Amino acid sequence: MLHPRLHAPLIVAAAACVLLVNLGRPALWDDDEPKNAACSLAMLDAGNWLVPTFNGSLRIEKPVLTNWVQIAGFIACGRTETGARIGSALLTIATCLLTWQIGCRLLGPTAGLLGGLAMATCAWTAVGGRAATPDAPLVFLTTLALWLFAAGTNGGTTGLGRTAAAGVGAACGLATLAKGPVGLVLPLAAFTLFAISHMRSLSVPSWAAAAGRLRLPVVLGTALAVALPWYACVGWLTDGAWLRGFFLVHNVGRFAAPMEGHAGSLLYYPCVIAIGLFPWSIVLVAMVAHAATILRPGSGHPSRPGVALLACWAGVWIGAFSWSATKLPGYIWPAYPALALATALFLTDWSRGAVSLTAVCRDPARARAIVMRVAWASLACGGLALGIGLAVAARLFAPGDEWLGLLGLVPIAAAFIAWRLDTANAPARALAALAVSACILITLLAAVATPRISRGQSMREQVAALTAEASGPWACFWNVPPSLVYYADARVAKLDTPTDAARHLASHPQARLVIDSRHESLVRTGLPAECVVLARIPTLSDRHYVVFGPPPRPAATLALAP
Numbered sequence: 001m002l003h004p005r006l007h008a009p010l011i012v013a014a015a016a017c018v019l020l021v022n023l024g025r026p027a028l029w030d031d032d033e034p035k036n037a038a039c040s041l042a043m044l045d046a047g048n049w050l051v052p053t054f055n056g057s058l059r060i061e062k063p064v065l066t067n068w069v070q071i072a073g074f075i076a077c078g079r080t081e082t083g084a085r086i087g088s089a090l091l092t093i094a095t096c097l098l099t100w101q102i103g104c105r106l107l108g109p110t111a112g113l114l115g116g117l118a119m120a121t122c123a124w125t126a127v128g129g130r131a132a133t134p135d136a137p138l139v140f141l142t143t144l145a146l147w148l149f150a151a152g153t154n155g156g157t158t159g160l161g162r163t164a165a166a167g168v169g170a171a172c173g174l175a176t177l178a179k180g181p182v183g184l185v186l187p188l189a190a191f192t193l194f195a196i197s198h199m200r201s202l203s204v205p206s207w208a209a210a211a212g213r214l215r216l217p218v219v220l221g222t223a224l225a226v227a228l229p230w231y232a233c234v235g236w237l238t239d240g241a242w243l244r245g246f247f248l249v250h251n252v253g254r255f256a257a258p259m260e261g262h263a264g265s266l267l268y269y270p271c272v273i274a275i276g277l278f279p280w281s282i283v284l285v286a287m288v289a290h291a292a293t294i295l296r297p298g299s300g301h302p303s304r305p306g307v308a309l310l311a312c313w314a315g316v317w318i319g320a321f322s323w324s325a326t327k328l329p330g331y332i333w334p335a336y337p338a339l340a341l342a343t344a345l346f347l348t349d350w351s352r353g354a355v356s357l358t359a360v361c362r363d364p365a366r367a368r369a370i371v372m373r374v375a376w377a378s379l380a381c382g383g384l385a386l387g388i389g390l391a392v393a394a395r396l397f398a399p400g401d402e403w404l405g406l407l408g409l410v411p412i413a414a415a416f417i418a419w420r421l422d423t424a425n426a427p428a429r430a431l432a433a434l435a436v437s438a439c440i441l442i443t444l445l446a447a448v449a450t451p452r453i454s455r456g457q458s459m460r461e462q463v464a465a466l467t468a469e470a471s472g473p474w475a476c477f478w479n480v481p482p483s484l485v486y487y488a489d490a491r492v493a494k495l496d497t498p499t500d501a502a503r504h505l506a507s508h509p510q511a512r513l514v515i516d517s518r519h520e521s522l523v524r525t526g527l528p529a530e531c532v533v534l535a536r537i538p539t540l541s542d543r544h545y546v547v548f549g550p551p552p553r554p555a556a557t558l559a560l561a562p
Contacts, residue, residue: 007113008097014439015096015120019089019129022447024082027458028483033132035482036062037084040070041489050230051237055480056491058238060245064230065177066134081132088136092129095136096120098143099337105150106306107345114344114431119337121438124276126446128333134179135330141175142334145187146313156194156305165215169222176227180251182320184223186334188216190316194309254326264327269318272329273339278382279411279438280343282375287339287346290355303345310338351427369422372430376419379434383411393453397540401452410441459545462535463487466547472510477501477523481545484514498526505531505548513548520546 002010028034039054052059052067069087077083100116107115119125128135145168150156152164160168168187175183195214235243253259274281294301295308317335321327349355355368387408394401414437421430455461463484474484475493477500485492495501495513501523505511512534515523530550537545 002113004109007100007109007116011096011100011113011116011120012093014117014435015093015125015129017439017443018121018126018446019092021443022451023085023089023130024077024080025447026081026451026454027460028081028084028132028486029454029458031482033084033482034486035059036066036132036134037070038482038486040067040074040084041079041486043067044071044074050233051242054482055485055494058241058245060242061250062134063177063180063246064234065137065174066132069137070132084132085130088131088133089129091136091140092125093120095129095140095143095337096125098140098147099340102143102147102150102337103341103344105147106155106309107303107341108348111303111341111344111348114347114435115337115341117435117438118277118280118340118343121435121442122276122280122336122340123278123442123445124329124333124336126442127276128330130446133330135333137178138175138183139334139336141171141178142183142187143337145171145175146309146337149187149191150306150309156309159213160215160219162215162218165218166222169219170226172219173223173226176223177230180246184220184227186316186320187313188219189320190313192216193316194312197308197312255324257325259326262326262328266322268327269322269332272332273318276329276333277336277339277343279379279414279434279441280340282378282382283343283346283371286355286371286375287343290346290349291342307342307345310342314338314342347431351431372422373419376415376422379418380412380415383408383415386411390449390453397538398453398455404449404452407441407444407449410437410444413437414441454540459483459487459537462537462547466512466534466549470510472508472512472549473504474512474514475501475504476514477516478519479516481514484545498523502526502528505550509550511549515546515548517544517546524548 028037035054039052039059042053043049043051046053049068049071050064052062052064069091070084073086074083077086096116096119099119100112103112103115105112128139148164148167148171149160152160152168168191172184172187175187177183191214231243274284277284291307291311293299294304295311301307314335318332321331324331346355350368350372353365353368355371385408387405390407391402391405394404398404414433418430418433421427421433459481460483464487467488473493474488474490475495476484477495477498480492480494492514493504495504501513501515505513505528513523513527513531517536527548531548532551533546534549535547537547539545
């Protein structure tokens, strides 16, 4: 048994491996990372830390806290990918520690340790925790609110004290500055649901009484005191434009209708969790069944109040976004601490022989054995699928790196070792094998596989080479890729017609024009005769970006030939 004093260092070490190794090596990817980073740099350069802007225009998609975190990262680590991401990584490490603390308080030290490790070494933590997006600040602050609530209510058995209520409100207020109303509304919904459903022993029979027991006026008042000043300032400085765009378009609009093609059915998030919580999701179905058994009236499980709180927390986040028309995997990341802890409780109870699965088999011991054999087999199958998927992805996007498929051997080997230890009646060692393999696998995926597969799909190298060759104005036809704005470190003009594109290239001897390959035929015939294709920049989809401009010098032509 590992000494409790070593639990926190172990969780920090595992999270640091996953989140910090090669953090700045991959270029900023997708649209969100470069857009957030370019917005933060624009605010830093302008000395205006109140109004978010991107490419010279007001940015209404996100509140300002993420920009403040990134500005601090740029000041500490320079204007690099590491500077953009370091805040997310450090906050995610802190989230893993909070998950451990919540687990220790609600479920016991062993489940707390496993929960912290599961949070640190699951697939989506490597994605969200290494990304320059608002998700990591939101997850840290909402998890902080959950920890303050669990501590302030003594694991859900008492009412919330005034000081604890103020702490919960402050955390939710900051979460509102990270991603908007969800940072306040959903935590309060989870706490209220828990109070109504599971605090009847405190004579809380109604919503109004639950609100009083939870000191909702204190929570709301503190949250508004923290968040409202910035919202008021940005509304005043932009004549209400930011408030209208953010609340009406990017909150009400996203919930009412799919945006940017991000839609999905009610099965969307269960599938996302199965992938995002991997490799710990191999017991996902058993974990849900175990939690439901604990929550049954009269179960007598000592962790029943804690499981009830975690169920309310995860249920509110997953349920709310399941009904939203716009769906993205990161939307439910705040539910992962609760899911990790519920998974840890199941594994802890299984290792102690305390899991009752009589609904599956009349012999509890045989049922437990069957469930875990299925879990180890699922881990091996997941490794096989991962290996094949990595090899195919490398063939498509990083030819020569097909060897990345060998990473699938890590979970396959872990499944074999855990199976053998399980059959040898050494469940604790089997869980140790799972935890070690999870850390190794997710670290290799984040620090090795991702940089290699994504290296050819960014503008970093191409823009650096073109800028070194000659410095001139940049423009884009129809849409402006955020990565171009970040890596060009300049304002990029948006052109709406082929005539505008031709005029731009004729206006400067070193002008650069970027065109989505889907629009190339609309523009190419009208461009000046001397302009050539300087680069073709692939993406992870079937399209690419075409860069037009005057012909470079012969040496550069060799380096940049498409």
